[in-house]
Amino acid sequence: MEDIRIGGPPCPPEVAELRERVAAFVRERVAPCEPVLDGGGPRATAELGRLRREAKAAGLWALPLPAELGGQGQPLGSYAHLAEAEGASDHGPAALGSASLLDALMLRRHGSPGVRERYLKRLVAGELRACYAMTEPGTPGTDPFLTATRAVPAADGGWRVSGRKWFASGAVGADLVTVLARTDGDPPDRDGLSLLLVPTDAPGFRLLRELPVLGAAGHAEFELDEVAVAAGHLIGERGGALGIAGERLQLGRTLRCLRWLGQARRAFDLMRERAVGRSRSRGPLAGLQLVQRHVFESLLALRSTRSLVYEAVDRLDAGLDAHVEVGLAKVAAARTLQHVADAAIQVHGAAGLGPDTPLPALFRTGRAARILDGPDELHITSVARRVLRPDPEADLPGR
Template sequence: MSISFEIDERAAVIARRTAQFVRDVAIPEEQACDGNIHAGPEPLRRRLQDAARAAEVFAPHVGAEWGGLGLDMCGQAVVFEEAGYSLLGPLALNCAAPDEGNMHLLEVVATDEQKEQFLRPLAAGEARSCFAMTEPAPGAGSDPRALATTATRIDGGWRIDGRKWFISGADGAGFAICMARTSGAAGDAGGATMFLVRADNPGMKIVRNIDTLDQGLFGGHSEVVFENCEVADSAVLGEVDKGFAYAQVRLGPARMTHCMRWLGVARRAQDIALERAADRSAFGRPLAELGMVQQLLADSEIDIETSRAVLWRACWELDQGRSAAQHTSIAKTYVSEAVNRVVDRAVQVCGALGISGDAPLSRLYREVRPFRIYDGPSETHRWAIAKRAVRVARERRAER
């Protein structure tokens, strides 16, 4: 097995353009709105995405057929990290969650007609989307098999009934990819189906926008009700009862793109800490010469470099067409926790400045904490990692 850490030259060029774009355009816009875009100011999104197109960095993850730059996962890793240096960078490049993951899912699973209707406007930034799987307890959450929303056969289509919550980007989205149970019962490993539901369907309603710790997800997080929501057979995404399998098509890469974007946040926090340590003096010496501060800075450098290494390994496996389930779980767990550590250390190095509004660290701190929950909490991934490792150990023992 050969893994190269050489960056593809085309991806490197796009990454350099992205870094410049983020500093010139995204960061000033982020400062102007304090990173709070839950309300979804559409003029801001349009302005950012128009600027990204002009800078030739728009939609780096989408195939050229759909107007994107067509980077593979390893290429995305270096570009998304640069985009994530600002909380508004991914939105500008149209590679923010949940749209980015939905684009990938549609490219892989959708029919040609569905791609024209849903993928093309999404990739062009003409529409937004959401992925409606998570439900209030006792429904689907970290255990998707608890899925309680149902889809029942009717003449010419399906009727969807259920309640979803924490649906990111739902407010203002043009359509939802809704996961509903078409067979079996809550707790069963199969029986889920994905449906494409347009936001103007009278059976789909946003009940409320949830007040959350983070504020940097465009459109926020909503509670959504599907009640007598009728859709045609053409709304089925993929095959009936194969929804859980299709979810893995989306979730593995989406976990890695989360890691890419948040790694950019960690780098920004570390840069702020390094600048502060070099400029600020205490006890007659620059902070950067104090051993305890040096340890904080060094540990953050280690966390950033290690995060990038495990992320690139998982991306390489995905590019090879492997399932990469173990390495994506390892990367998601490690990077989400490492990013939190880096931002926390930066706040500590900066002291009172770190928790004030005079530096961006307080808003970065708000944003990164939920990452340890999104796309599977660390505890769920650890359970899965251990389960796979034990299975491999048993298989090896049986072969002796």
């Protein structure tokens, strides 16, 4: 079937061949393993390890990671096109070694010399796994000032950390967890929040349970009970957590948007194939106006969203503030994935609800996307407030 242009900037010629290789790897090797990977547990761990070895052998490992750390150093403007291809499967980034990008950049910029020496290259090589934990039970994840996890100074110059975190993505099997904790003041003080890198094998760290998201593994709840953390494992300055978190969030949300685009395109392609290939007594589904409407609305959403996402990519790549662009892109990409997956399920009928297509998983990711990385309401409010400032031009595209 003829390829349909989805809009936004075309893939640069120097990246196109690599993008096709990434897309083929995800399509032919990662996608068939999705049911096992979604289930979690030892089988998923073993399968992910195999995929990672194959990605390294294929020369596709750690594409956006810094070259001096063992990655391939793709700049954001180029990697964005690869991220779409990786993201066609929710497990693509982990299988191809790019899932560690945010943690590696954070540790390179803000980690102590000892932390950088001890962990960075092993993290990029896939020998260690890291995750990031802000949200706490009973506390809105959008309000970090209510963080109750506390780190108190220890006699040896380190810290003792106590608290509980949940919905930490990638916590199961992680070797390191970056924990948001209060080092000064009390909730809801706006100051006194710090980030600490906690080894998960430290005494007092206890994984409580996995938290499946709409049935899929990947998140967890854990407890810290007087966990001893060395002084050098404070990330950045004491009290400087929110500035570092802001760096992570803008890039992290943009990467998520790119990956959601890849999954939405996958759902769109499945819908087209079904519409053309599924025949009724009066001809193919593609001849029905309501099916044509599903295709039209999905293509409209994809083209509009891709342009928004690449506006965010361009501003981040240029080192500019992108709060408005990222907020618009995040809401649009989450909605688009859910909308296109839903339309594809509708065109498939009962087959779209069963285990023979990835559509249930794509719809699940789209629905969860509207809450994870900040709910739609947070981004809508944040963008609107910036636009409604007395000098809104300071936050609008082209400023």
